[in-house]
Amino acid sequence: MVTRQRGRPRSFDRLTALEQATMAFWEHGYETTSVSDLTRVMGISAPSLYAAFGDKKTLFEEVVEAYAHSYGAYGGRAFAEEPTARAAMERMLREAAVVFTEPGHPHGCLMITAAVNCSTPEVEQALRDRRNANLAVFENRIREGVEAGDLPPDADPRALARLTGAVLQGMSLQARDGATAEELTAVAEAAMRAWPEA
Numbered sequence: 077m078v079t080r081q082r083g084r085p086r087s088f089d090r091l092t093a094l095e096q097a098t099m100a101f102w103e104h105g106y107e108t109t110s111v112s113d114l115t116r117v118m119g120i121s122a123p124s125l126y127a128a129f130g131d132k133k134t135l136f137e138e139v140v141e142a143y144a145h146s147y148g149a150y151g152g153r154a155f156a157e158e159p160t161a162r163a164a165m166e167r168m169l170r171e172a173a174v175v176f177t178e179p180g181h182p183h184g185c186l187m188i189t190a191a192v193n194c195s196t197p198e199v200e201q202a203l204r205d206r207r208n209a210n211l212a213v214f215e216n217r218i219r220e221g222v223e224a225g226d227l228p229p230d231a232d233p234r235a236l237a238r239l240t241g242a243v244l245q246g247m248s249l250q251a252r253d254g255a256t257a258e259e260l261t262a263v264a265e266a267a268m269r270a271w272p273e274a
Contacts, residue, residue, distance in 0.1 A: 101186060140203070174261075176248055
């Protein structure tokens with residue numbers, strides 16, 4: 077016996093629609109991107125959006141997760157591939173300078189810009205939690221560098237992690253204001269000069 081799937085098959089590519097939603101949220105932020113904006117850029121109806129992705133908040137959660145594994149994956153690669161904390165942080169900042177300014181998508185970082193003027197507490201908290209988790213990863217990697225002797229024993233892992241996070245967030249906002257990759261690379265280099273030598 078053959079069972080038929082109920083309802084009509086989807087008439088859109090889910091991954092393409094997710095990418096289009098990513099671009100909308102990245103450009104305009106969470107709060108000011110409406111469901112009608114999303115259906116327009118995704119080329120689907122509101123019932124199709126709800127059926128495929130759930131509500132706006134659930135769609136945004138999926139967008140953030142997809143972003144972290146695509147456009148935002150440069151930090152994880154740097155941490156996995158570089159031998160020292162300093163090298164990992166420097167590579168992350170240098171690659172951010174490129175990603176934040178490259179053509180083909182909005183400038184800056186979605187996880188930073190989407191939170192601007194966000195008044196939905198759950199979304200604001202989820203983005204804050206992600207940024208704080210990144211700071212914890214930075215701090216742990218720096219602490220490992222101190223323990224391995226890559227950084228001096230009196231280096232402050234928490235302060236260096238906060239410095240790196242502040243630079244990264246500032247670079248994102250400056251990219252939105254038109255800073256070039258070269259300008260942001262210079263910022264990254266200046267930030268690394270503030271790090272203590274081993």
